[in-house]
Each structure stands twice: as structure tokens, then as C-alpha cells.
Amino acid sequence: MLKKQFCDQLFFVEVYVGRAMHRFRLVTFDVIGTLLNFRTPPPTFYSEAASLFGIKAQPSNIASVFLSEYEKQSSLHPNFGQQTGIGWKKWWNQLVVEVLEKATNSQYSRTKYDSVAEYLITAYKDGEQYNVADGAQDLLSYLQQTNTILGIISNYDERLHCVLNSLDLNKYFNFVLTSYEAGIEKPSTKIFEKALDLAMKIDSNVSPTCALHIGDKIETDYQGATKAQWKCALLKKNKDELLIKRLQKDGVLTNYVFNDLSELKARLPHI
Template sequence: MHRFRLVTFDVSGTLLNFRRPPQTLYSEAASLFGVTAQPSDIALIFRAQYDKLSREHPNFGQKTGIGWKKWWNLLVVDVLEKATRCQYNRSTYDSVAGYLINAFENGDCYAIAEGAQDLLSYLQQTNTIIGVISNYDERLHCVLNSLDLNKYFNFVVTSYEAGIEKPSPKIFEKALALALKIDTHVTPSCSLHIGDKVETDYVGAIGAHWHCALVTKSSDELCRRGLQRQGVLPNYIFRDLVELRAKLPHLWERDIGEDAKKF
């Protein structure tokens, strides 16, 4: 029996993975509208455009009021315009964007991570409060529902709906407040967040005085050492959710206060 009363999950890269690389999905969607965009070109451009738009309109446009649909439309159009050197008219790019926005509203683009359902079932059987804390827009509810994962969660907190993004500790505090409505004995020290990114998941959880387990998708020792240099405790680093499920009942206490000083 594990000792956590509350366990929350990040989604992209932790609970769910893309069935195929996003650049491939973008390229295939574009081809449906007569647009030729190579996946390699899309991949080169995507991250820079994503980061730029996130700076200009944080939290998928929630902060500036443009809304998540407009935000994703702008991103897709910007990426495709650069990948194709503006060879097509704006209405065509808008059509591709609309198609992709709808496509990512269901679970067809995603695969459930190995070990996820076994871990979720185990947590549910042990009467653990289970939640989601994700930097995502409100489509996440439809995605989880279409994959039949919503049945495991007591609550889902998206950054867009909360108005706060990870790594802000405030989004973890919102999740804790929801858990307290179910179990008044929940505290940060008995709360665990599971994610895959130090800069959002680990920093945010530790800042809120929670525990945090990182899923690395790698058994490479160099990767583990790199995470440890960033302050992640070695016993909270896992290759995948299968390993985490096996070791969860044996995680030992740590001094959260000392960990929090690292950030």
C-alpha cells in the first residue's frame, strides 16, 4: 500500500503519447487541402513558433483574451506559411488549422502510455484521489473521455480553465483544494505529481511542497545523472509508468523543504 492520498498526472508525454509525430499529422492534414508541407520542415519550425506565440499570448491565449481556438489557428497557420513559403492563400491554411483543431479534440491522435491504465486502476483500488494537472486547453476533457480514461479521475485541472500554468505552484494549490473537498486529510506532503518535465512538472510540484515523480522514457544513466544535477531525487526518476507502478508502494519520505530550496 502506498502512502499518497492524492496523485495527479501530467498528460502529454506522461499519460498520453502521440500515435505518430505531430509533424507527420500536420503534413497529412495539410495534404487533404492540397498543401504540400514536409514533416521535416514543420518539425524545424514548430518549436520556435510555439514558444513565440506562448510569449505573445500566454496560456493558449487565455491571458490576452484571444482564446485557445484562435491561438491554435495562429500557430498552425504560422507554421504552415513558413514551411511552404506562403505558397497558398490564407483561407486554405485556415482550413487546415480548423481540421487539426478538431482532430486533436478526440483520442485518435493519442496512445495511452504503457502502464498507465494499470497504475490508474491500482490507485483507484487503493481509494487514492486521482487528478490531472495539465498545461492544456479545455479540449482535454473530450480527449480523456474518448480514450475512456475520465472514469479514473476525480478532477481535471487544465491551465486554460484555471488561468494558471505550470510551473506556478498556484495550479497545484487549486488541485489540492479540489482534493480537500473529497478528503479533508489531504496535505501537500501526501500529494504526488507525475510528469515528464523538470521545468514545469518538477519545479511546480516542489514549489507547492508536493512530491514529484519524473518519467524519463530513458534508462540512460547520463539522463538520470542530468536530472539529479537539476535536483531530482534518484528514487523519484522512472523509465516509464510500469516501473513507477512497481516502486510506488516503496517510495520513502524525503525532506521537501530542502528540495524546494533548489529552485
């Protein structure tokens, strides 16, 4: 109870650079679709990579099979192969090969498909294939200046550290928690609890009532965070009537839905 009162009072009593601070002591971010966006849509980049090895695979054909193959691979080997012991490299290799085989009706040798997979695994290891989302740098700088504990909670493999380093984003974060290394995927509350434990090593006053997660997925980000008793800011552009109905059906609070990180930064002191 005392921690909750402490957090709730921060908004009213703290002032930073002449204006009220936000009330959160811990803020964590999802990565893909939140902090980072793909420079090239993956189906297009997969097609371009395949062409380097003499494989003709149309982006539309890749896109048509990618999601189903991704879900199949995730079901067989959860958390990028961490739970079944195959490891994330083999996990991605198998996914890429399956996608390309189906997109090309297995017209080429397994050796060629493996070569494309290896190329893609390496290509996504740094920041070359990503753009930092609009407003991300401003929001991160603001949060860092207000002494907020910052973290990453992402369903991702070990390459995320290299990606963040190459984009010079690692300097903002007190910790980076990938599902692969944690052994837990969102939306499990356990990964949010693990993040909270890391934050409490920095500030023992941190509690779920002081924690905010920022992401773009209803199930993994919003529902995962709220089940852990955190708040969640959900990023959703182009909110049409159908999306609004889905958000309401899933119990999403509309005052925690934002078009982008710039809007979130502007409204953060008031949520």
C-alpha cells in the first residue's frame, strides 16, 4: 500500500524542467513494431536474399506462407527453439528453408536454401535492416533524464543485443530481457516479474503500480503487462472502427492507446 501511494503521489509532487513528471519508475519497451521498424518488408528482403543464390521467390509468395510457417515452427519449437534445445540459429534456419521451399515449390537444392538462411540470420544481426521508430530517441532521452529505470522485454533471440548496440540504443537501457535468454515469452507474467526483479535491484521502491510497458501487440504486450498488474501503452496507427471494437472487446483502455511514440511522450505525464 505504501509503495502504491508513493507512486501515485509522484505525479503531483515531482517537477522536472518546470513541468510535472510522469509517475512511472520503470518503463519497458517491446522492440519490433515499437522501437524499431524494418527498413525493407521481410518478404521483399527474403526475396532479394534468395536471388543472390540463384533462387527466384516472389515476395507475395513468401508473404503468403510466412505467418503459417512461423506459427508452425513456434508450436513445434517454442521460444525460438530454446524450450526444445535446438537453439535459435537452427530455429531460424528451419523457418527460412520451410518458407522458401513452399514459396518456390522446392525447385532448388537444400544447400541453396541453407545458404539463404545463413545469409538472412547474419543480415538481421545488426541494425542495417532496421529503422529507429519516429519519436523513440526523444522519448528515451526524456525518460533517461527523469531517472526512470528503462528496460527491454522482447520475444527475441540473442541477436537483439547486437542490434541495439549497432543503433546506439543500448546506452538508454538498464537491462535488456529477451525471451530466449529469460526462458520465458510474453505474454507470460513471469517475464514481467523477472523484469521487475531486475529493476528492484536498482530501486527497491519499484512495484507493478509504478511500471509501464510499451508495445504494439494486444496479446503479448497489453494483456501480458496488465495481467502482471502493470500499465501498458499500446501503439496502434490508423484506428478504424473495426480496430476500436476489437480493442474494446479485449478490454484495452482507450486512454492507453497511442498513434506513435511522439504522442505517447506528450501524454505520458497525464496517464
